Amino acid sequence: MGSFTAAYLEQTPSGGWVASNAAPAEHPFTYQLSHPCVVDDRETGACRGSDFFQCPAPPGRVVEDLIPEQRRLVLSGEGGATRTIDGFPPGDVPVGSPVGPWIGGTRACIDITALNPAPSPAEVFRYFQTLPLPQLPTKQQPPGNGLVGLPVIFFTDGPTTQTFTLDIRGFTVDITATASSFTWHTGDGTDLITTDPGAPYPDHTISHDYASGTYTASLTTTWTATFSIDGGLTVPVPGSTTTEGPPVTFDVLQARPVLTNPFD
Amino acid sequence: MTRRWALRLSVCLVAGAAALTGCSEKQEANESLPTTSSAEPSEDALPPLGPQDLPMPDEARTQDAAGAEAFVRYYFALLNKSLTDMDPQHLRQFAEDGCDVCERVARETESDAAQGYTYRGGELTVAGEVSVTMTGPAEAQSAFIADQAPMTVLDRTGVPVPGLDFDGEEALSSGTITVWDPSLRSWQLTELTLG
Numbered sequence: 001m002g003s004f005t006a007a008y009l010e011q012t013p014s015g016g017w018v019a020s021n022a023a024p025a026e027h028p029f030t031y032q033l034s035h036p037c038v039v040d041d042r043e044t045g046a047c048r049g050s051d052f053f054q055c056p057a058p059p060g061r062v063v064e065d066l067i068p069e070q071r072r073l074v075l076s077g078e079g080g081a082t083r084t085i086d087g088f089p090p091g092d093v094p095v096g097s098p099v100g101p102w103i104g105g106t107r108a109c110i111d112i113t114a115l116n117p118a119p120s121p122a123e124v125f126r127y128f129q130t131l132p133l134p135q136l137p138t139k140q141q142p143p144g145n146g147l148v149g150l151p152v153i154f155f156t157d158g159p160t161t162q163t164f165t166l167d168i169r170g171f172t173v174d175i176t177a178t179a180s181s182f183t184w185h186t187g188d189g190t191d192l193i194t195t196d197p198g199a200p201y202p203d204h205t206i207s208h209d210y211a212s213g214t215y216t217a218s219l220t221t222t223w224t225a226t227f228s229i230d231g232g233l234t235v236p237v238p239g240s241t242t243t244e245g246p247p248v249t250f251d252v253l254q255a256r257p258v259l260t261n262p263f264d
Numbered sequence: 265m266t267r268r269w270a271l272r273l274s275v276c277l278v279a280g281a282a283a284l285t286g287c288s289e290k291q292e293a294n295e296s297l298p299t300t301s302s303a304e305p306s307e308d309a310l311p312p313l314g315p316q317d318l319p320m321p322d323e324a325r326t327q328d329a330a331g332a333e334a335f336v337r338y339y340f341a342l343l344n345k346s347l348t349d350m351d352p353q354h355l356r357q358f359a360e361d362g363c364d365v366c367e368r369v370a371r372e373t374e375s376d377a378a379q380g381y382t383y384r385g386g387e388l389t390v391a392g393e394v395s396v397t398m399t400g401p402a403e404a405q406s407a408f409i410a411d412q413a414p415m416t417v418l419d420r421t422g423v424p425v426p427g428l429d430f431d432g433e434e435a436l437s438s439g440t441i442t443v444w445d446p447s448l449r450s451w452q453l454t455e456l457t458l459g
Binding site: 071087088089090091092093097098099100101102103104 | 362392393395397405406407408409437438439440441455456457
C-alpha cells in the first residue's frame with residue numbers, strides 16, 4: 001500500500017506524471033514510488049501533516065501523491081559490453097539488472113492506474129459516499145398529535161448497520177457501514193444529537209418538549225464505515241457521509257380542561 | 265511480530281554483510297593508521313571521528329572518489345561493528361536524515377539491544393570492487409555487489425529465537441550516495457541501497 005514499483009515513469013505533454021510497467025526496450029531506469037508518509041515514517045516513525053495531499057484524479061484514474069525514486073539499469077553495449085545511461089559503472093551486473101543506489105526524485109501527483117494498485121482508503125471513501133445507505137425514518141410518540149407538556153419521543157427503527165460488497169477495479173471490497181451519529185431536527189429550531197437510534201416508550205432515550213403548533217421533524221444520520229480488500233485487514237474508511245430520512249409533520253396541541261357534569 | 269522481525273532482520277543482515285568486509289578491513293585499517301604514540305603531531309591532523317576502536321581512516325576523509333570509496337567501506341565496518349556491540353550511534357553520526365535504511369538499521373539495533381538480543385552471523389561482504397563516480401563536487405555514488413551471510417538472532421541466554429533464523433543471500437546489487445560534509449571533513453551517507 002505504501003510503495004509501488006514501476007518499469008516506466010514519464011511526463012505527459014500536459015505536465016502530469018504517469019507510471020506503468022510497460023517500458024520501452026532498453027529503458028535505462030527502474031522506479032519505486034512511495035507515499036510521503038511512508039518515507040517519513042521510515043525515518044522518524046511518524047507521519048507529518050504535509051504528508052496528506054489529495055491529488056485531483058479524472059474519473060476512473062488513480063492519481064496519488066508520491067515520491068519517485070529511480071535506479072539505473074544495466075544496458076547492453078557494443079561488442080557484448082554493458083553500460084548505463086550516464087556512464088555510471090555497470091560492474092558485473094547482468095543486462096537488465098539494477099545497479100547503484102536509488103536516487104530520489106521530486107514529490108508529485110503520479111497516475112498509477114496502469115500499476116493496478118489496490119484501492120486506497122481515499123478511493124474507497126469516494127465509493128462509500130455513493131452507496132445507497134438507509135434513509136432512516138423519524139418515528140415519534142405519541143403517534144399523531146402531541147400534547148404540550150407531554151414530551152415527544154423520537155426514535156428510528158431502520159437498520160443501523162449495512163454491509164456492501166463492491167468491485168473496485170477488480171478488487172473485492174467489503175464495506176460495513178454503521179450509523180454512528182443521529183441528528184434529530186425537531187422542527188422548532190432545536191437539533192438533538194445522539195449516538196443511539198432511540199427507542200419507543202418505555203425504553204426511550206430521546207424526547208423533546210414542544211410549545212403548541214405544527215412541526216416537521218426529520219433525522220440526519222451520519223455513517224462511518226470499515227472496509228477490507230480481498231478479505232484482508234479491516235481498516236476504517238477515512239471519512240463519513242450522511243443520509244436524510246423522510247420528515248414527519250405533526251401537531252402539538254394545548255390540552256384545555258373542561259368541566260363536565262359527571263352525572264350526564 | 266514475525267513480519268516485523270523479518271523486516272528488521274533483512275536490514276540487519278544487510279548491515280551485517282557490510283560488517284564482514286568492515287571486520288577484515290578494520291584490522292587492516294588499524295594496522296595502517298598511525299597510533300597516538302607513533303603519530304607526529306601536525307597542524308593538519310584531522311580531528312578523530314568514529315569509535316576509538318574503529319576510527320575513521322584518513323583516506324576516507326578526502327573529497328574525491330577514493331575518499332568516498334574508503335568511506336563506504338568504513339561505514340560497512342561500522343555496520344559490522346554494530347552487529348557485534350549492538351551500538352548504532354556511529355551509524356547515525358555518518359548518515360543524514362534522508363538515509364532511511366541507515367536509520368532503520370540503527371533503530372532496529374537499538375530495539376533489539378533493549379530486548380537483550382544479539383546477532384550471530386549476518387555478515388555482508390563486498391564481492392569485487394566498489395565503483396565510485398563523482399556526481400558533483402560534493403556528491404559521489406557507488407555501486408558494488410554484496411553477499412549476505414546467514415543470520416540468527418539470539419536471546420539473552422544465547423539461545424536462538426524461534427523463527428528468527430535467516431538464510432543468507434548472494435549477489436545483492438547495491439549502492440550508496442554520499443555527500444561531503446566540510447565541517448566534519450567527512451563523507452555522509454544519504455542513501456544506502458542493498459539488493
